[in-house]
Amino acid sequence: MKVLILCTGNSCRSQMAHGFLQSFDSRIRVESAGTEASGKLNSAAVKVMSETGIDISRHTSDSVDKYINEEWDYVITVCGGANENCPAFFGKVKHRLHIGFDDPSHAVGTEEFIQSEFYRVRDEIKEAFFKLYNEEIKLKL
Incomplete structure (x- = not known):
């Protein structure tokens, strides 16, 4: 099973999703990338x-x-806000999904607030990818 997780900068949300999904099952080959990788x-x-x-x-x-x-079983975009452009992937893909999240690196405010945004988005990513793993990916392994 091969999964590619895409966003724009490939520095935050896609990396967290990559880490979580890989931790759920070592049989999955997970990669992440960005259209404008930082x-x-x-x-x-x-x-x-x-x-x-x-x-x-x-x-x-x-x-x-x-x-x-490369050929992919899943390509999943994780861009969130309405002002963001999610990348398109034109390679060979069996399943294309979008699971959007806010970008915590764009949070402004106190240090505590910004940190809380990273925790919030991290936890949302974990929950969404665990659900995807349990309800879809695991069944296809």
């Missing part, structure tokens, strides 16, 4: 994931071009 991970995303016991610090922020010629 080339680095968001340090707050790495921190909030480490608090769940998942280390994403060695993930890389890659361009979707790296994966365009």
Whole structure:
């Protein structure tokens, strides 16, 4: 089973989703990428994931071009807000899904509020991807 998780910058939401989905089942090959990959991970995303016991610090922020010629069982976009453009993937894909989340890296306000946004989005990603895993992906393994 091969799953590609896409967003724009590939530094935060797609990386968290990648970490969670991979942690649910080692039989799944999970990759994440961005249409405008930042080339680095968001340090707050790495921190909030480490608090769940998942280390994403060695993930890389890659361009979707790296994966365009591969076949995928699932390609899942995770962009959220109405002002964001979710990337399109034109490679060979069996299932295309969109599960949108706010981008916590765009949160403004106090340090405490911004941190709370990373926790909120992290927990939403975990819940949504665990549901997808249990209700769909696990049944196809």
